[in-house]
Amino acid sequence: MFDKYLIDGASVRNVGPADAPTGFAFEAKLGYYRGLVLSMIEELAVTLDGTELPREAVLFDEGLGPISLDAMETAYDRRWAFGTPATIIVNHPGGLPAGEHKLALRQKLRVSYLPFPAFNTDEKTVKAA
Amino acid sequence: MFDKYLIDGASVRNVGPADAPTGFAFEAKLGYYRGLVLSMIEELAVTLDGTELPREAVLFDEGLGPISLDAMETAYDRRWAFGTPATIIVNHPGGLPAGEHKLALRQKLRVSYLPFPAFNTDEKTVKAA
Amino acid sequence: MSKIHRGVSLYSFQEELFLGRMTVEDCIAFGASIGAKGIEILPEQNMPEFPHLSDADVARWQDMLARHGAHFTCYDMFLDTKLRKDSLMSDDEQVESIVRDIKLASRLGIRNMRVLVFVRPDILARCVPFAEQYDVHLGVEVHAPWHLEHAWILRTIDEADRLNTRHLGILPDMGIFMKHYPPAFRARFERQGARPEVTQFIVDSHEDKIMAEYTIYEVAVKMGGNKAEVAMAESLRHAPYANPKRIGDYAPYFRHIQAKFYEMDEDCTDPSIAYDEVIPELVKCGWEGTLSSEYEGNRWIQDVHEVDSREQVRRQHVMFERLISQAEAKFGAKETV
Amino acid sequence: MSKIHRGVSLYSFQEELFLGRMTVEDCIAFGASIGAKGIEILPEQNMPEFPHLSDADVARWQDMLARHGAHFTCYDMFLDTKLRKDSLMSDDEQVESIVRDIKLASRLGIRNMRVLVFVRPDILARCVPFAEQYDVHLGVEVHAPWHLEHAWILRTIDEADRLNTRHLGILPDMGIFMKHYPPAFRARFERQGARPEVTQFIVDSHEDKIMAEYTIYEVAVKMGGNKAEVAMAESLRHAPYANPKRIGDYAPYFRHIQAKFYEMDEDCTDPSIAYDEVIPELVKCGWEGTLSSEYEGNRWIQDVHEVDSREQVRRQHVMFERLISQAEAKFGAKETV
Ligand SMILES: [Mn+2]
Ligand SMILES: [Mn+2]
Numbered sequence: 001m002f003d004k005y006l007i008d009g010a011s012v013r014n015v016g017p018a019d020a021p022t023g024f025a026f027e028a029k030l031g032y033y034r035g036l037v038l039s040m041i042e043e044l045a046v047t048l049d050g051t052e053l054p055r056e057a058v059l060f061d062e063g064l065g066p067i068s069l070d071a072m073e074t075a076y077d078r079r080w081a082f083g084t085p086a087t088i089i090v091n092h093p094g095g096l097p098a099g100e101h102k103l104a105l106r107q108k109l110r111v112s113y114l115p116f117p118a119f120n121t122d123e124k125t126v127k128a129a
Numbered sequence: 130m131f132d133k134y135l136i137d138g139a140s141v142r143n144v145g146p147a148d149a150p151t152g153f154a155f156e157a158k159l160g161y162y163r164g165l166v167l168s169m170i171e172e173l174a175v176t177l178d179g180t181e182l183p184r185e186a187v188l189f190d191e192g193l194g195p196i197s198l199d200a201m202e203t204a205y206d207r208r209w210a211f212g213t214p215a216t217i218i219v220n221h222p223g224g225l226p227a228g229e230h231k232l233a234l235r236q237k238l239r240v241s242y243l244p245f246p247a248f249n250t251d252e253k254t255v256k257a258a
Numbered sequence: 259m260s261k262i263h264r265g266v267s268l269y270s271f272q273e274e275l276f277l278g279r280m281t282v283e284d285c286i287a288f289g290a291s292i293g294a295k296g297i298e299i300l301p302e303q304n305m306p307e308f309p310h311l312s313d314a315d316v317a318r319w320q321d322m323l324a325r326h327g328a329h330f331t332c333y334d335m336f337l338d339t340k341l342r343k344d345s346l347m348s349d350d351e352q353v354e355s356i357v358r359d360i361k362l363a364s365r366l367g368i369r370n371m372r373v374l375v376f377v378r379p380d381i382l383a384r385c386v387p388f389a390e391q392y393d394v395h396l397g398v399e400v401h402a403p404w405h406l407e408h409a410w411i412l413r414t415i416d417e418a419d420r421l422n423t424r425h426l427g428i429l430p431d432m433g434i435f436m437k438h439y440p441p442a443f444r445a446r447f448e449r450q451g452a453r454p455e456v457t458q459f460i461v462d463s464h465e466d467k468i469m470a471e472y473t474i475y476e477v478a479v480k481m482g483g484n485k486a487e488v489a490m491a492e493s494l495r496h497a498p499y500a501n502p503k504r505i506g507d508y509a510p511y512f513r514h515i516q517a518k519f520y521e522m523d524e525d526c527t528d529p530s531i532a533y534d535e536v537i538p539e540l541v542k543c544g545w546e547g548t549l550s551s552e553y554e555g556n557r558w559i560q561d562v563h564e565v566d567s568r569e570q571v572r573r574q575h576v577m578f579e580r581l582i583s584q585a586e587a588k589f590g591a592k593e594t595v
Numbered sequence: 596m597s598k599i600h601r602g603v604s605l606y607s608f609q610e611e612l613f614l615g616r617m618t619v620e621d622c623i624a625f626g627a628s629i630g631a632k633g634i635e636i637l638p639e640q641n642m643p644e645f646p647h648l649s650d651a652d653v654a655r656w657q658d659m660l661a662r663h664g665a666h667f668t669c670y671d672m673f674l675d676t677k678l679r680k681d682s683l684m685s686d687d688e689q690v691e692s693i694v695r696d697i698k699l700a701s702r703l704g705i706r707n708m709r710v711l712v713f714v715r716p717d718i719l720a721r722c723v724p725f726a727e728q729y730d731v732h733l734g735v736e737v738h739a740p741w742h743l744e745h746a747w748i749l750r751t752i753d754e755a756d757r758l759n760t761r762h763l764g765i766l767p768d769m770g771i772f773m774k775h776y777p778p779a780f781r782a783r784f785e786r787q788g789a790r791p792e793v794t795q796f797i798v799d800s801h802e803d804k805i806m807a808e809y810t811i812y813e814v815a816v817k818m819g820g821n822k823a824e825v826a827m828a829e830s831l832r833h834a835p836y837a838n839p840k841r842i843g844d845y846a847p848y849f850r851h852i853q854a855k856f857y858e859m860d861e862d863c864t865d866p867s868i869a870y871d872e873v874i875p876e877l878v879k880c881g882w883e884g885t886l887s888s889e890y891e892g893n894r895w896i897q898d899v900h901e902v903d904s905r906e907q908v909r910r911q912h913v914m915f916e917r918l919i920s921q922a923e924a925k926f927g928a929k930e931t932v
Contacts, residue, residue, distance in 0.1 A: 001894040002613055033609045034639040039678055073680055082640045083613040112677040113713045115475040130557040131276055162272050163302040168341055202343055211303045212276040241340040242376040244812040378803075407744055409804035409836040466715075467746035471832075495808075499746040 002031045006122035007105050008085060013129045014095030021095025023057070024128060027085035031107055031120030035082045038067070038075035042117065043108035046090050049101050053090055062086040096128035131160045135251035136234050137214060142258045143224030150224025152186070153257060156214035160236055160249030164211045167196070167204035171246065172237035175219050178230050182219055191215040225257035261546040262537070262582050265289070265296025265331045266571055267516065268304050270553035273565040275303070287326050288568050292575045296331035296548040297323065298372075298514075301362065309358060316365050331548045332370040332429075332514045333363040333394075337377055349381060356385045356396075364392035370514040372429050373398045379413040382426055389425035395513055397429025405434050405500035406508050415511055427511035431552065433518035434500040437532040439464040440520040442558040443493060449561065450486035460490050470494035502535040506543035513547040515540075520555045522573035526580070533581055541585035549578055598883035599874070599919050602626070602633025602668045603908055604853065605641050607890035610902040612640070624663050625905050629912050633668035633885040634660065635709075635851075638699065646695060653702050668885045669707040669766075669851045670700040670731075674714055686718060693722045693733075701729035707851040709766050710735045716750040719763055726762035732850055734766025742771050742837035743845050752848055764848035768889065770855035771837040774869040776801040777857040779895040780830060786898065787823035797827050807831035839872040843880035850884040852877075857892045859910035863917070870918055878922035886915055 008027040016022030028044075030036060044060060046053045059066040062080050066089055072078075080086055088105070104123035111118045137156040145151030157173075159165060173189060175182045188195040191209050195218055201207075209215055217234070233252035240247045266289040274280035280288075282304050286297055301308045307315050323329055337355055339347045347355070356377070363371055371389075373382065373396050382396055389396050398414045400406055411428060418426040439461045448457055456477060463473040470491075477483040477491035519528055537549075551574050556565040603626040611617035617625075619641050623634055638645045644652050660666055674692055676684045684692070693714070700708055708726075710719065710733050719733055726733050735751045737743055748765060755763040776798045785794055793814060800810040807828075814820040814828035856865055874886075888911050893902040 001609070004897065005614065029613065033606065033613075034637055034673065035643070035645070037675065037678060039680070040675065042680075076678065079645075081643045083615065084643065110677045110680070112673070112675045113711050115472045116479070130272070133560065134277065158276065162269065162276075163300055163336065164306070164308070166338065166341060168343070169338065171343075205341060208308075210306045212278065213306065239340045239343070241336070241338045242374050244809045245816070404806070405744075407742075407838045407841065409838070410806065412838060413804060467750060469741070469747065501744045501746070501749060504744065 001033060002029065003120050003122050005029060006031050006107070006120060007103060007124045007126075009103075009124040009126050010129070011085075012096065012103065012126040015089060016095065021093075023090045023092040024096045025087055025089040026103070026126070028088050028105055029083060029085055030080045031122075032109060032111075032118070033082065035079050035084070036109065038062075038072040038078045038080060040110040040112075041072055041080065041107065042110050043106065044069060044088060045106040045108070046088065047102075047104040047106070047123075048092070048096075053092060057091040059089040059091070060086060061089065096126075098128070100125050100127055130162060131158065132249050132251050134158060135160050135236070135249060136232060136253045136255070138232075138253040138255050139258070140214075141225065141232065141255040144218060145224065150222075152219045152221040153225045154216055154218040155232070155255070157217050157234055158212060158214055159209045160251075161238060161240075161247070162211065164208050164213070165238065167191075167201040167207045167209060169239040169241075170201055170209065170236065171239050172235065173198060173217060174235040174237070175217065176231075176233035176235070176252075177221070177225075182221060186220040188218040188220070189215060190218065225255075227257070229254050229256055260582055260586060261544065262540060262578075263296055263331075263548040264294045264575055264578055265298060265548040266294040266551040267298035267300070267332070267334070269298070269300060269334070270551050270571050271567045272303070273556035273560065273567055283322055286322060286328050288571075290326040290328045292572050293579075294551060294571070294575055295326075295328045296550060297328050298332040298334065298516075298548075298550045299330065299368075300334040301359075302336055309362065311362060311365070319366060330366055330368040331550060332372055333359065333366065333368045334372040335359040335374065337374055349384075352377075352381045353384045356381070357388045360385065360388050360392050360394045360396075363394050369393055370395050370397060370429070372514070372516065375399050375401050375404055375410075379417045382414065383417050383421060386421055386423050386426050390423060394425065396426050397512055397514060398427070399516065400428050400430045400434060402431070402433045402436065403496050403498050405498060406430065406504045407500075415508070418511060427513075428508060429512055429514050429516065430505075430508075431516040431518050432531050432533070432536060433554075434498060435502055435532045435536055436497045436530055437499050437535070438530050439497060440530040440558070442521045442555055443490070446558045446561070447486045447490040447493075450489075451484055452486040452490050453484075456481060456483060456487045457490060460487075460494065464494055464497060467499060470497075499532070502532060502539050505536065505539040505545075509540075509543045509545045515547060515549050516552040517549045517574065517578075518552045518554060519570070519574055520558060522570050522577065524573075526573045526576040528574070528577060533577060537578070537581040538585040538588065541582065542589045551575070597919055597923060598881065599877060599915075600633055600668075600885040601631045601912055601915055602635060602885040602887040603631040604635035604637070604669070604671070604887050604889045606635070606637060606671070607888050607908050608904045609640070610893035610897065611904055620659050620663075623659060623665050625908070627663040627665045629909050630916075631888060631908070631912055632663075632665045633887060634665050635669040635671065635853075635885075635887045636667065636705075637671040638696075639673055646699065648699060648702070656703060667703055667705045668887060669709055670696065670703065670705045671709040672696040672711065674711055686721075689714075689718045690721045693718070694725045697722065697725050697729050697731045697733075700731045706730055707732050707734060707766070709851070709853065712736050712738050712741055712747075716754045719751065720754050720758060723758050723760050723763050727760060731762065733763050734849055734851060735764070736766050736768055736853065737771060738768045739770045739773065740833050740835050742835060743767065743841045744837075752845070755848060764850075765845065766849055766851050766853065767842075767845075768853040768855050769868050769870070769873060770891075771835060772839055772869045772873055773834050773867055774836045774872075775867050776834060777867040777895070779858045779892055780827070783895045783898070784823045784827040784830075787826075788821055789823040789827050790821075793818060793820060793824045794827060797824075797831065801831055801834060804836060807834075836869070839869060839876050842873065842876040842882075846877070846880045846882040852884060852886050853889040854886045854911065854915075855889045855891060856907070856911055857895060859907050859914065861910075863910045863913040865911070865914060870914060874915070874918040875922040875925065878919065879926045888912070
């Protein structure tokens with residue numbers, strides 16, 4: 001319902017030392033009409049120029065500090081609020097090289113009233129600021 | 130609803146000269162709870178020992194004389210009555226060799242109130258009488 | 259004298275008729291012997307001469323019924339819109355086919371016609387003048403997964419209201435009131451390889467009236483169901499429990515009921531269809547017409563049992579008598595005016 | 596003073612709220628400006644502090660409503676039975692979660708709760724004592740493809756009757772009365788590659804109320820439909836037209852309505868949902884409660900248009916005023932006793 005709005009394309013930046021970035025980060029919203037406890041976010045799959053990056057490389061931070069996807073599985077006391085950007089940090093040595101890249105995000109949500117998982121996807125052409 | 134009753138196993142016999150049969154024949158019923166005009170019988174597929182015999186080799190006779198499956202497509206004035214055996218004649222030079230064989234029949238019916246075709250199948254172990 | 263009459267459709271004896279173990283006269287004689295004197299026929303099943311019945315054929319049927327003190331109640335029509343491979347019947351041809359059936363029903367002295375649920379309401383509207391002329395009620399079969407309130411069915415009701423006719427309406431098939439999943443279905447799927455824990459899950463989901471698609475997803479995807487298990491789950495799409503309380507609202511639109519059933523227990527109860535709720539509703543609203551047995555259990559047991567359609571129908575009629583008299587004791591048997 | 600009150604769910608402004616183009620106060624102010632003073636909230640959408648609201652938070656909401664002369668009507672609950680990856684919430688945990696919501700609703704001064712349709716009737720029965728104590732009506736959302744008479748919904752009705760409580764019932768979502776296929780849906784599928792002749796076939800099939808599975812088969816198999824065409828055909832599974840005549844039968848079981856809509860035309864008519872049949876039924880039976888706008892059209896147009904939820908809601912309320920006054924002129928506006 002909000003797929004095209006998930007990634008904030010202007011927010012993409014490298015992280016780590018400027019001359020040796022350890023990865024990149026961007027702001028994203030949850031593609032759902034309400035907030036969710038983090039334990040129900042099963043996947044935040046980041047794909048860069050067609051290659052899906054390892055699950056272990058992705059960290060999430062809604063403001064309470066970076067957390068791995070595995071740790072999110074039991075983060076019952078943290079919540080990704082509706083319409084609120086959170087930071088997605090991706091460990092990717094060297095960061096994003098200069099120039100345009102295709103950045104995609106797939107969210108897989110465990111929504112209790114649906115028998116099957118809900119998927120949201122967005123892809124944007126981005127540049128590291 | 131009547132699949133296991135389609136082929137009359139005891140009725141199988143060779144046809145043509147006894148020393149050079151041109152094929153074989155058997156009695157079968159229509160697997161449906163009512164009779165049908167022949168035009169709605171799209172397929173009477175005969176399989177012998179796992180090999181489906183050519184459509185052109187199959188003739189049908191409900192009592193008004195043998196008719197090919199292609200001719201049945203426009204036989205609007207002939208009917209295969211409910212629960213009534215008809216003869217299925219298969220051109221198969223040499224007929225059925227002595228001994229047991231697996232004989233299968235698949236009926237494909239065009240039933241107007243169903244969006245998809247109805248299939249009936251039966252397989253019996255038979256011997257030419 | 260109850261306003262609810264008992265009858266039987268020859269559909270009920272399809273196993274024995276197909277196998278040549280009963281004749282139509284055997285069926286009629288049996289029906290009459292248990293008080294099910296109203297006979298519903300499928301001319302395309304029971305009349306090899308169909309559609310060309312001579313007056314002698316008609317007389318033969320009338321004599322046969324008279325011999326057993328029975329009478330016709332309903333004519334089950336079919337409509338072969340796909341008679342030709344590549345072109346659907348035109349509207350005119352459809353009307354013509356139905357009018358042929360109306361006339362034949364009339365010759366046979368039959369005043370109710372079961373119309374297949376797929377027949378278009380606008381086609382039926384064109385047949386109404388003939389239905390009125392020959393005094394044959396056209397009843398669209400309300401068959402699961404449709405129900406009395408389904409928008410497709412309401413189109414026929416609307417058409418009947420618009421035409422202000424008593425000769426167009428519905429003909430409910432009691433399969434729409436499947437309160438419990440039929441044990442015979444479950445047993446057959448288990449013989450085909452469904453695991454008891456999975457069939458129990460499906461039966462429980464039906465009992466809880468969970469949306470069928472959810473159960474299918476659970477069985478097919480989450481449980482990794484095998485072929486028989488998925489087929490059983492998919493059978494839920496056709497196993498709805500409609501609300502029996504609606505019967506009174508639509509009673510003016512039907513005069514005949516197909517009393518579908520899949521199995522009767524030895525104590526003459528139906529483990530699946532909610533006749534214990536349906537019959538009180540019929541009595542309460544003062545409906546007059548025939549409960550016509552439609553046994554459809556043969557296909558679920560023929561792989562392991564001899565089918566005994568007579569015994570099944572007999573048990574259903576014992577149940578009918580019990581439930582009708584209980585309901586009449588409770589609500590009063592309204593006399594026909 | 597009409598017994599049918601007008602309101603709006605903040606769900607209606609999800610596009611603007613998500614994008615930060617409106618605040619909740621903007622939504623409330625807008626609702627009040629068009630006479631939709633009853634505000635339905637989704638705490639898990641609209642209250643970032645959820646579920647830990649301080650008294651100051653509650654006071655802030657009350658002040659905000661008071662500033663605009665508005666009031667709360669309904670609390671949309673959720674139940675995260677799948678909070679944990681590998682084990683479903685226990686029954687006790689489910690009750691606990693719902694009771695938490697009941698208490699929070701009570702603190703906010705809200706007397707209606709929208710219960711998700713998948714919540715089990717036996718769980719709700721355990722919540723009834725709390726609903727009574729805090730005076731919050733638990734209404735199971737009757738959302739398409741369920742309908743008022745669906746056996747799953749009737750289990751809740753039965754439970755309410757059994758417990759003889761006025762605090763358990765239903766909460767109908769008007770999406771169940773989809774009489775015509777929404778033009779916005781069709782247009783989106785066409786933008787995704789569905790051919791106009793195929794979308795016309797699907798629209799016609801919906802208009803005729805053909806069983807969805809038949810149309811899906813025609814489109815997917817016989818027409819060789821492409822991805823967008825099959826997806827459009829499959830959307831028919833969730834596009835039923837329930838019978839508005841049933842509204843009166845169930846009116847005692849609901850006090851709030853989610854007035855779902857997908858688009859309003861410029862002349863303030865809804866091309867899809869049968870409000871012109873629904874509202875007369877509500878007036879006729881003397882129902883009292885709130886028609887709460889639930890605009891869900893954003894997702895169907897956001898790929899090509901700016902979404903203007905305010906204008907859509909405004910048009911719906913013009914329609915409500917027109918239809919309510921027409922119906923009251925016809926049936927008389929019954930006074931509240
Ligand atoms: Mn039937
Ligand atoms: Mn809703």
